[in-house]
Amino acid sequence: MSTLSTAELRMPVVAASAVREFARGGYHGTTIADVARDARISPAYVFKLFPSKERLFVAALDDCFERILETLAAGADAAADQGPDAVLDAMGGAYAELISDRTLLLLQVHAQSVADIPEIGQALRAGLKRVTRFAKTRSGASDSAVQRFVAYGQLCHLIVTAGIDTVPDEWATILSHGIRHPA
Amino acid sequence: MSTLSTAELRMPVVAASAVREFARGGYHGTTIADVARDARISPAYVFKLFPSKERLFVAALDDCFERILETLAAGADAAADQGPDAVLDAMGGAYAELISDRTLLLLQVHAQSVADIPEIGQALRAGLKRVTRFAKTRSGASDSAVQRFVAYGQLCHLIVTAGIDTVPDEWATILSHGIRHPA
DNA sequence: CGGGAGAGTGAGTGTACAGTCACTCTCATG
DNA sequence: CATGAGAGTGACTGTACACTCACTCTCCCG
Known part of the structure; x- marks a missing residue:
């Protein structure tokens, strides 16, 4: 195989693969080989780009929060009412x-x-810090409104991970009511 | 070593050990040997009591929700105001x-x-079902109040797992404000 | 006292995985 | 064309772990 890339260009690609694979299997349930396969490089080269599995996970998490922040910013900008x-x-x-x-x-x-x-x-704390601060400063909402924003976000996480949205039962609708399409 | 117990008595003890050890290391980060050590039996005997690691985890989770339900019931009974x-x-x-x-x-x-x-x-769904139903029927509160109850519980989980309660910064207080002593 | 049921274990087996290392291959530059 | 920097890998190592099995030991019942 020929030289296709530089390490600088390769790193974010591998980080994106790490996001997908770690999201699928979690930290302990995902192997370096899984990430390498997704990124179409050898496992050995992953260790040339990231010094350890921990640091690779951190890179994935940073990427994750980066994308979330971008999305929140875009959503805020698109709001008709800027209250x-x-x-x-x-x-x-x-x-x-x-x-x-x-x-x-x-x-x-x-x-x-x-x-x-x-x-x-x-x-994780760094990501939450960015999200919380951005939600607060960009919206200008009260502390308790921002807290509620995060709390219902966590509820949303629970609904999706536990598959509550696929349960056609009353207790499930109590938890899921009004939560926007976790399809 | 002599016969100290019956399998029927041993199982809940091992389940309690599993709660502690899985809570510490998670599913993939905890070994059967860890649980066995905590329960003071051999790893081999764990497999006589539970057919697989998955089932052991399920037993631990069931035990966890059982204790939560008991606690919620006791708390509700102790409320001065029964509204x-x-x-x-x-x-x-x-x-x-x-x-x-x-x-x-x-x-x-x-x-x-x-x-x-x-x-x-x-x-997990079975446990959440029990919690949600109990919270609803025992309190008689509105669906949205029960949903809020669970949402802020999830926020509490985030605060503790991420160690936000130990961060002396403004964003952290926004998230933690009014959450009861996750000491 | 003989035997059988059930408690409990020691010693494995097969596999999977984080991390390493010596190596090759490509390409830009003098 | 020589060289060297950096991209990229194959093959390995050491270890850890889920699960198995043949076995022992105790105690109860006839």
Whole structure:
């Protein structure tokens, strides 16, 4: 095989593969070989680009939050009404659409589950910090409205990961009611 | 070593060990040997009591929800004001106290992360069904109040797993404000 | 006392995986 | 064309782990 790329160009591609694969299997349930296969490179080369599995996961998580922030910004900008609550609502809609393919949602849940690994916990907090601050400053909503925004986001994560949206039962509709199409 | 117990008595003890160990390491990050060590039996005997690691995890999760239900019931009974919102609030307080040692909280987060394993997803939904139904019927609160109850519970899980309660920064207080002592 | 049921284990087996290393191949430059 | 920097890999290592099996030991019942 010939030289197709530089390490600088290859890294974000591998990070994107890591997002997909870690979202599918979680940290412990995903192998370097899985990511390498998705990125069409050898497992050995993954270790040339990232020093360890932990750092690869962190790169994936950073990418995940980067995309979320972009989406929230776009959603906020597209809001017809630029009042605080309307902007927050528009962000919620944009987020719901973003995670309709489940990948970024699952990665966050997996990250929560291995947040006791110091570097991962730190990356998770950094991402949440960015999301919280952006939601607050861009919308100008009250602290409690921002808190509610995040809380219902977490509920949405639960609904999708547990497959509650596919349960046609009353308890399931209580939890899912009004949550925007986690299709 | 002598015969100390019957399988029937041993099973719940091992399940309790499984709750502790799986809460610590998650499904993929915990070995049967870890659980066996905690329960002071050999790894081989764990497989005499439970047919597979998956089923052991399910047993742990069932135990976890059993304890949560008991706690919610006790909290509700102890409420001075038996109005719907007051009962729900009392349940929230009891839950906050229950998960102050993080074990049951972490197990739920780990369960969410491996809910794509069919048996585990099923057990998770069964637990959530019990919690949701109990919260609704025992309190008599509105659907949206019950939904809010669960949503803020999930926010609480995020705060604890990500260690947000230890961050002395404004974004962290926005998320943590009013959440009862996740110490 | 003989035997059988059930508690409990030691010693494996097969496999999978994080990380390493010596190596090749390509290409730009002097 | 020589060389060297950097892209990329095959083959390996050491270890860890889910699960199995043949076995022992104890105690109860006839």
